[in-house]
Amino acid sequence: MRPERPRAVTINDVAALAKVSIATASKALNGRGQVRAETRDRVFAAARELSFQPNPLARSLVTGQTRTVGLLTSDSVGRFGIPVMLGAEDAFGSGETAVLLCDARGDAFREQHYLRTLLARRVDGLIVVGESTDPRPSISRDLPIPVVYAYAPSDDPADVSFVPDDVTGSGDAVRHLIALGRRRIAHVTGPTHYTAARERAEGALGALEAAGLPLSGGQVVYGVWSQRWGRHAAEIVLNADPDVDAVFCGSDQIAAGLIEAARERGRRVPDDIAVVGYDNWEVLSQETRPPLTTMDMNLELLGRTAAQHLFAAIEGRATSGVHRMPCRLVIRDSAAPPALQ
């Protein structure tokens, strides 16, 4: 048999050692009520001597606050949810709030199940992190606790969501290419049914239009989010406009494939064609030849920010609406100003 867990030290022991009542001990330790400085010190000394740790279950039972939040991820095998999740965990972990991890794996039924158990466990709040930036169904309706959405926004505008600002990010990427002197810029990206693909195209086209430049090839080259597609798209882009001098890609995978194929067709990157990716997925962006200039969505920061807003909401200062968080261009050799090349 497992050895009996030693009886934990309770506030009773502390009170006895400090020769006060448990009420006074509690007040002293929590800085509440009226308690003389000398008494308070005695209580603290006793608590330290016994290395007292208040039982959070008992505390929660009476206060109704568990200092626990649920982290509900819809599909965390994907690589975008993870950093968001970790950022959120970091924000909570530095406080005294613990994180209950639930991975629904994209299954709405499982999500409901987790939601119920989280509510049964009386979590103080909920953070829902999605796998893509497509809006997802709200779960906040009739919930007695606050919820924030990260990466994938809620479809209910009354909720509060944090998503990367892909439109501005893509605009910045294209403006960077323009600033480098490129004038024939193409855009290769993923499937149209992804919000991310549409918004990135929107940002790219907006920046081109503002600069009075046409899109090389005349239209956005939609496809899938894979390296293989990037290789194939290289042909399309080069055939459509042999003089193309830059490609903005909707993902690093696409960019990696495109760079590879362009090399094989004898185009030098970045001399002949500058390439900018999206995601800053370092395992790819640092391994392409040359290393990839790419847009980083600051996902950890996004997760942390979402967590902080959840805190605020738990304390009664709720916000709402979709907040777009800035992205950051990471400049490497595939599209760099001359000084850096």
Add this chain to the structure above:
Amino acid sequence: MRPERPRAVTINDVAALAKVSIATASKALNGRGQVRAETRDRVFAAARELSFQPNPLARSLVTGQTRTVGLLTSDSVGRFGIPVMLGAEDAFGSGETAVLLCDARGDAFREQHYLRTLLARRVDGLIVVGESTDPRPSISRDLPIPVVYAYAPSDDPADVSFVPDDVTGSGDAVRHLIALGRRRIAHVTGPTHYTAARERAEGALGALEAAGLPLSGGQVVYGVWSQRWGRHAAEIVLNADPDVDAVFCGSDQIAAGLIEAARERGRRVPDDIAVVGYDNWEVLSQETRPPLTTMDMNLELLGRTAAQHLFAAIEGRATSGVHRMPCRLVIRDSAAPPALQ
């Protein structure tokens, strides 16, 4: 202000509605004690009508079990810890046990902090998942709760750890190459100071020796875990033995780089050189040209198994020692029997 949370329905309400005492209600709901079938049904009906959910805090306070385990990851930004973590979460989530996520980010001090808060929260057990297969310091000493280690084993043999069986896995990889008729097999891998690199080399050399074959190039080519190194290693391997007909790589990243460089030097994969990787990191292994035959460590299963053993330990059936979990060869075109090519 946030609306007051509606007073939750308690077992008192259920008991009142069923016209029994709370003791009887509790016994009926938990199937304990002597309760007439008719009474039990009445209690259940009342509970369902009020949609009663027992307060887990109150329950834990009296039973001493929180139905909660801590998941302590040392560095989950890495890609190996994640699947293990998800596998564990899955195993717990399907029961009634919740998972408290703590990411220590490789910081021993932070790990100690999390350990303290988890103990303060009275978790029933702990699962420690590491980032590499190198042994890590045990934290089980003097802990009142069971601990299992996943991916990174504990350095204390009295603990229980679950790690991939890299020696056998690598042996299988090389035996697969031998079965394909390859006779000049090289091995390129990561840094010697990684247990993973050493064990994989050990398994590969053992399989070669058993088959009476020499190692192409005469020695294991140690380096780093990157695609760039894989490209560089291709030169080394081809220079050392221009007739090399297979390379077993210690990671998919190395394999991806090696395939790329071999292509550029005019070697056909798999006709001239068969390549086997390790990890089955699908974003790479499916995108190489040709797709990569590689060893999958079944990390989710590993995490699930570790979680199940933690359950057993919580119930008093503890085990110990390092358990090596089997790996599984995923055959794709880079090293396939003729029928599949």
Add this chain to the structure above:
DNA sequence: CGCATTTGCGAAAACCTTTTCCTTCTGGGC
């Protein structure tokens, strides 16, 4: 000095459930 106010502290309730007795009741055996 007398009264009102503040300060310091303790008793007890409250949070919600499980579990340990204890009582009552039912039926069977003699």
Add this chain to the structure above:
DNA sequence: GCCCAGAAGGAAAAGGTTTTCGCAAATGCG
């Protein structure tokens, strides 16, 4: 008819903390 066993259910304690309320002492004010 009596006794006993077992079944059914209830009262109350236990688990550890916070918080309310009340009491007594100390202090301030006139």
